Amino acid sequence: MNRTTxxxxxxxxxLAAWCAPAGAQTxxxxxxxxxxxxxxxxxxxxxxxxxxxxxxxxxNDAGGLAxxxxxxxxxxxxxxxxEAATRALELIEKDHVDFIVGSLxxxxxxxxxxxxxQRKVPYISISQSDAINEAADFSRYTFHESxxxxxxxxxxxxxxxxxxxxxxxxxxxxxxxxxxTRGFTRVAKEVGATVVGEIRHPLGATDxxxxxxxxxxxxxxxxxxxNFGRDNQxxxxxxxxxxxxxxxxxxxxxxTYTSRVAAGARVYDGVVGGSSYYWAIESxxxxxxxxxxxxxxxxxxxxxxxxxxxxxxAVRSLLQAVKAAGTSDTEKVVDAxxxxxYDTYKGPQSYRACDHQSMQSVLVxxxxxxxxxxxxxxxxxxxxxxxxxxxxxCAELGFK
Amino acid sequence: xxxITPQLVALQLFTxxxxxxxxxxxxxxxxxxxxxxxxxxxxxxxxxxxxAYAGYALYQVVPNFWLCLVLVPLVVAAFGMxxxxxxxxxxxxxGIDYPLLLTFGLAYVMVEAVRIAFGKQxxxxxTPELLQGSADILVGEFPLYRLxxxxxTVLVLAGLWLFxxxxxxxxxxxxxxRDPQIVRILGIDVARVWLIVFGLGTGVAGLAGFLAAPMxxxxxxxxxxxxxxxxxxxxxGGMGSLVGAIVAGVLVGVVESLAxxxxxxxxxxxxxxxxxLVLLVRPQGLFGRAGLMN
Numbered sequence: 001m002n003r004t005t006x007x008x009x010x011x012x013x014x015l016a017a018w019c020a021p022a023g024a025q026t027x028x029x030x031x032x033x034x035x036x037x038x039x040x041x042x043x044x045x046x047x048x049x050x051x052x053x054x055x056x057x058x059x060n061d062a063g064g065l066a067x068x069x070x071x072x073x074x075x076x077x078x079x080x081x082x083e084a085a086t087r088a089l090e091l092i093e094k095d096h097v098d099f100i101v102g103s104l105x106x107x108x109x110x111x112x113x114x115x116x117x118q119r120k121v122p123y124i125s126i127s128q129s130d131a132i133n134e135a136a137d138f139s140r141y142t143f144h145e146s147x148x149x150x151x152x153x154x155x156x157x158x159x160x161x162x163x164x165x166x167x168x169x170x171x172x173x174x175x176x177x178x179x180x181t182r183g184f185t186r187v188a189k190e191v192g193a194t195v196v197g198e199i200r201h202p203l204g205a206t207d208x209x210x211x212x213x214x215x216x217x218x219x220x221x222x223x224x225x226x227n228f229g230r231d232n233q234x235x236x237x238x239x240x241x242x243x244x245x246x247x248x249x250x251x252x253x254x255x256t257y258t259s260r261v262a263a264g265a266r267v268y269d270g271v272v273g274g275s276s277y278y279w280a281i282e283s284x285x286x287x288x289x290x291x292x293x294x295x296x297x298x299x300x301x302x303x304x305x306x307x308x309x310x311x312x313x314a315v316r317s318l319l320q321a322v323k324a325a326g327t328s329d330t331e332k333v334v335d336a337x338x339x340x341x342y343d344t345y346k347g348p349q350s351y352r353a354c355d356h357q358s359m360q361s362v363l364v365x366x367x368x369x370x371x372x373x374x375x376x377x378x379x380x381x382x383x384x385x386x387x388x389x390x391x392x393x394c395a396e397l398g399f400k
Numbered sequence: 401x402x403x404i405t406p407q408l409v410a411l412q413l414f415t416x417x418x419x420x421x422x423x424x425x426x427x428x429x430x431x432x433x434x435x436x437x438x439x440x441x442x443x444x445x446x447x448x449x450x451x452a453y454a455g456y457a458l459y460q461v462v463p464n465f466w467l468c469l470v471l472v473p474l475v476v477a478a479f480g481m482x483x484x485x486x487x488x489x490x491x492x493x494x495g496i497d498y499p500l501l502l503t504f505g506l507a508y509v510m511v512e513a514v515r516i517a518f519g520k521q522x523x524x525x526x527t528p529e530l531l532q533g534s535a536d537i538l539v540g541e542f543p544l545y546r547l548x549x550x551x552x553t554v555l556v557l558a559g560l561w562l563f564x565x566x567x568x569x570x571x572x573x574x575x576x577x578r579d580p581q582i583v584r585i586l587g588i589d590v591a592r593v594w595l596i597v598f599g600l601g602t603g604v605a606g607l608a609g610f611l612a613a614p615m616x617x618x619x620x621x622x623x624x625x626x627x628x629x630x631x632x633x634x635x636x637g638g639m640g641s642l643v644g645a646i647v648a649g650v651l652v653g654v655v656e657s658l659a660x661x662x663x664x665x666x667x668x669x670x671x672x673x674x675x676x677l678v679l680l681v682r683p684q685g686l687f688g689r690a691g692l693m694n
Contacts, residue, residue: 039621043521199660202668206616206625209419210657210667213411213540217404230522234616241527243534243541263524263617 028071029064029328031056031315032091032100034112036079040204040230041104043258047308048104048126049074054291054298055315065322072315073097079104081111088115098328101314103127104307105228106175110137117141122334124314126307128152128254130179133355133391135398141330143337143356145314147276149176150392152253153183155362155384156274160222160251163192168220170211170235172227173200180226180253196220201227201235208235212242225252232256233263240267257305260367260377268367275363276310277346278378279303291345303375313344320344348386354394360386404661410539412661413654418546420653421553425608426626427633427645428560429601435640436577436597438496439488443503444605444630445623446510451476451606452618453514456523465528469552469610476606477599484598489591507623514620522619531614549611556604557646564642573597577640632671636678638688647686 033052035045052072060069073095077084084103091097092115100116101124103109109125113132116123117139124143131137132144161167167188171177181198188195197218199211215223223244225235232252239245255273282289291312295304304312321336322328341350349360365378384390430444441447455472462468487506491498527545534541564570576583576593584590609622616622633652637644652671659667666673678685 038515038520040522040619042619046521200664204625206612206622207419207422209415209546210412210660213408213415214661216540217408230617230619233524237617238543238615241532241534241543241545243543262522264526266526267524 028069029319029322030071030073030095030097030099031318032073032075032088032095032097033102033311033315034075034077034084034087034091034100034108035102035104035311036108037074037076039079041079041228043262044229044256044305044307045104047258047305048102048311050299051295051304051308051310051312052101052315054294055312055319057298058294058316059319065319065326065328068328070319077103077108077112079108081105081107084108085111085115088112092116092119092121097121098330099124099318099333101126101311101318106131106179110175113137113139113142120330122318122330122337124318124337126310126314128176128179130183130392131175133357133397135355138355138397138399140334143351143358145317145358146310147254147274147360147362148357148391149179149183149253151362151384151390152274153180153187154390155364155382156251156253156272157184157187158191159364159382160249160272161188161191161193165193165221166196166219167193167222167224168196168215168218169198169224169226170208170215170239171198171200172203172231174203176228177226180224184224184226184253193222201231203227203231205231206234208238209242212239212244215239216242216244220248222249222251225250227252228254229256229259230262233259233267236271237263237267245270254306255365255367255378256307257303257377258307265367265369265377269369270367272364272366272381275306275365275378276360277304277306278363278365278380279375280378280380281346281363281383285347287343287345287347309345313342313346313349316344317342317349352388352391352394354399355391355397357391359388359391362390407539409658409661411542412657414537414539414542416654416657417650418542418550418653419657420650421550422608422612423629423633423653424646424649425549425553425556425604425611426630427637427649428557428642429604429608430630431634431637431640431642431645432560432604433598433601434634435642436573437492437594439499439503439598440496441503441601442500442627443483443507443510444602445625445627446507447476447480447602447605447623448609448612448626449514449618449620449623450479450510451609452525452613452622453518453609454606455610455613456518456525456618465530469607472610473603473607476609477603480602480606481595481599483602484595488598489594492594507627511620511623518620520620522617522622524617525613527614545614549615552607552611556607557642560600560604561642569593569596629671632675635685636675638685640689641685641687644685644687 035048037045056070056072075087077087099122103112104127106129109127122141124145126146130149169181171181185195250271252273260268279292282292321333321340325332325336349358362384364382368379370377433441454475455468458468488499531545531548534543576590580590633648637648655670659670
């Protein structure tokens with residue numbers, strides 16, 4: 001079987017233009033998953049792999065696409081846009097994947113998207129980005145399963161900011177942080193709060209002490225940590241040690257399960273943030289319960305994280321579209337995805353027509369004290385329902 | 401920028417001093433090993449990381465911060481000495497790039513080994529109970545733990561200085577650095593001296609890693625950025641100079657911290673600007689002896 005596939009692909013290379021689509025219809029359905037396994041976002045990335053594998057197994061156990069199984073190809077993009085682009089290119093050219101899901105950074109997903117849209121390979125990105133929605137970066141093959149900074153900051157900002165409050169930002173100086181700052185600045189203006197300053201730090205910084213006295217001197221009511229992963233954990237920890245927490249409220253756009261578990265209750269005590277998913281919504285959401293149970297069975301009773309479950313949803317909805325289309329043919333699957341109404345893990349979702357942004361609920365959560373090892377670490381403060389109103393209008397994104 | 405008060409500048413200055421203390425601790429081991437052995441130890445950052453992980457592992461067995469504080473440098477020093485004895489010693493007398501390449505490769509092996517043993521994703525480390533919270537230092541609040549790190553750094557440096565300048569063994573070390581051949585003719589086992597110096601340098605790196613863990617957590621890659629800082633400080637201060645490492649570490653820390661206040665975009669670059677300037681004006685570094693590299 002394997003040799004036949006090799007031979008077939010060898011033949012395909014020889015006959016590239018005519019043979020490629022036909023060849024793609026016979027072997028397993030291949031999905032590439034480039035994620036930053038090494039580096040400051042490693043914990044989140046590893047849970048994305050676990051979840052994506054879960055979705056693949058579920059599809060295969062249900063018989064696949066009339067017997068055709070799905071296969072996951074995991075690659076480490078090391079949180080580096082150039083590396084991510086190379087890995088994506090390899091996945092397409094060498095491994096002949098049908099689809100790509102992944103990349104956990106606003107910068108790497110744009111790099112991957114650049115590769116996939118040129119080569120007309122459907123790509124579902126699972127990390128926050130505003131740029132990927134905009135007309136300049138959009139393509140028919142680009143889908144965005146993740147929340148985007150605009151909808152996240154709208155939900156979190158409206159919850160945390162009040163008229164007259166002084167808001168300061170500590171921002172990771174790259175696309176993610178900058179887009180979050182832009183989003184929060186907009187909300188602040190809308191609710192009548194004042195932005196008193198922004199301190200930027202390089203991605204992956206380990207000592208935030210030089211930034212903190214300046215931040216304190218701004219006398220903010222709210223400090224927003226526009227950074228992610230290990231950066232988020234270390235900066236919040238060090239800001240707490242500098243005595244900043246007593247006087248100000250700590251807010252972060254995306255409060256991840258993995259960061260809270262890694263850094264512990266004391267570091268994150270009282271921090272408010274947004275989230276795409278928290279396992280406890282299973283009490284009201286049947287699809288969440290289904291995913292959690294599946295995950296618990298597979299991984300010793302643990303629960304899926306927010307960024308992890310997003311990978312599950314992306315792979316599962318993609319394979320759902322494949323089933324709906326009845327084929328892995330690129331154009332037909334893209335049409336099926338665009339028309340898909342799915343509820344894979346958190347309630348109803350669907351892609352908006354103009355930018356393929358997944359319309360979905362946004363949770364506002366707060367870290368709470370919990371015994372070591374307990375998964376019950378957040379309280380859900382608010383759930384903003386799925387709606388196109390939460391997004392920037394198609395016209396604002398540059399679509400005509 | 402508005403709102404820059406004298407009090408803020410003072411606090412920022414103090415933050416820079418604290419940052420500098422950490423930098424000094426990072427660089428001093430590297431500088432020591434180069435000065436005495438002319439080995440450019442590219443695995444210095446990896447020894448730093450090993451110190452942090454050794455502390456983490458040891459703490460699971462003996463959950464006592466103070467005991468770990470003493471044990472970790474000893475464990476890492478023992479490991480460093482084993483490395484010197486088995487890997488680096490055969491390369492003495494072969495030219496400076498042999499041990500450089502060896503330690504460069506060794507660093508990769510060490511990082512990969514730690515990834516296999518402890519996982520890729522990094523682990524959190526709690527600040528010891530006694531040192532949590534902050535203290536009032538007249539110009540503002542400052543974390544107690546960072547004050548403690550400054551204290552330890554001062555003690556370590558004083559100890560090193562006394563050891564090298566005031567003991568008879570230190571005299572041999574200094575003589576060995578000047579002219580190993582003469583020292584050997586005088587009947588002194590230079591190999592043993594170098595072994596101890598290498599252990600000392602790596603032990604201090606391990607201690608720095610252990611102390612850094614509660615501030616930033618631990619991860620297999622944590623030594624990477626540290627190596628850069630250590631090299632910059634060593635080059636600015638002068639390869640092999642203890643005083644140079646101290647002055648340069650504090651200088652780099654203070655400049656970086658003040659840059660955040662006045663030219664925030666340039667904060668991270670500031671240390672390289674200092675290095676470039678020093679190299680232009682005084683290639684051997686502020687306190688370095690010329691010709692060590694020859």
